[in-house]
Amino acid sequence: MADSRLKRQGDSFEEEFPGASRSASDCSINLARTGSLLLAELTRRRRPFVDISVAAFQVLAIIEGEGTPLPPSIVAERMVTTTGTMTSLIDTLVRRGLVRRLPHPDDRRMLLIDITDAGRDVVDQILPVTHRVTKEMFQDLSEPERQQLLQLLARVQRRVDVMRNEAAPTDPPQPRNTAQRSAQTATK
């Protein structure tokens, strides 16, 4: 049985990793962990209704949410993936009859991905489950607390977005102080 308590770095963390911030690491681990837990549980609850992968549903939701067909390149951009990956995602969805490829009216190099009635049915089935489960997940947070959470997330999102547009530096950071190696460090 997985442990539901917050994961916390140990007391010697900042000695072991010179230049690191214990609270930042705690936030990072628990943010990633809570997000994963959320997605995993949503997927589990959706499965009895419609068995579709997270990525495939994302494509569907992007097109359905837009309300109009979109080129694969745009969908790929929003999902932060390559056009090659998008091709096979669309292949999967076409095979299941959930989207179809239309020629682009202006530029014959391009396509438009359109959602089918069956695809819309899937979205209509999944979204209510998603919303019901979601409501339950956040039931312990008051309305002001939710807004607070959103504001904190927004600021992290903005910062990470800036970082995404920077080249990843390749010079080694402060090495680990292995003299301080402890038995409880980072189990995720």
Place this chain on the structure above:
Amino acid sequence: MADSRLKRQGDSFEEEFPGASRSASDCSINLARTGSLLLAELTRRRRPFVDISVAAFQVLAIIEGEGTPLPPSIVAERMVTTTGTMTSLIDTLVRRGLVRRLPHPDDRRMLLIDITDAGRDVVDQILPVTHRVTKEMFQDLSEPERQQLLQLLARVQRRVDVMRNEAAPTDPPQPRNTAQRSAQTATK
């Protein structure tokens, strides 16, 4: 270029999805999204140093963090995956020389997965990068704000953990009100 603003449900959201909570959905989408962004950016920054998957590194970090070899079933449980998946994850790590399989001293049905020196080197290389990047990601949040974020996450985590131990209900939830179908609904 991906949009870095918060994703928000539209004004007609709660009419379109009777019984849904707009703020809960906003929290869910942005929590999952921020978590994914974080992980993706961490992976991108780690790649120049060591090219290892998130799942593979997780195995390594769990064993290294424990400080002593662990049976595959325990690692699988902590990662919320099956033993079959764990077998192939361990296969990958053994192929790269980062872990090794040892016989369990007490129960001959079991194994112990031990991290090798090379595996420890990988962890020692990756953790400092992780911590440096993490510090940058949360630089806009003050120390009290970080603690606040952690407390909010803890409460969501606890609730989701309760839900994980319940059977997934299979009765259909409140249907979508498709008369209210809008053009901007849920792009993630």
Place this chain on the structure above:
DNA sequence: TATTGTTATACTCTATAACTATA
């Protein structure tokens, strides 16, 4: 009988590079 781990199988997601057709 129950448990631990492996095998076999299959599917999905992912990325890269070479290719096409169009612009």
Place this chain on the structure above:
DNA sequence: TATAGTTATAGAGTATAACAATA
């Protein structure tokens, strides 16, 4: 030349079911 998308290829992660060894 540049762009949009596909194909080919490859590898990783995931799950399920059948199985062997052991308890």
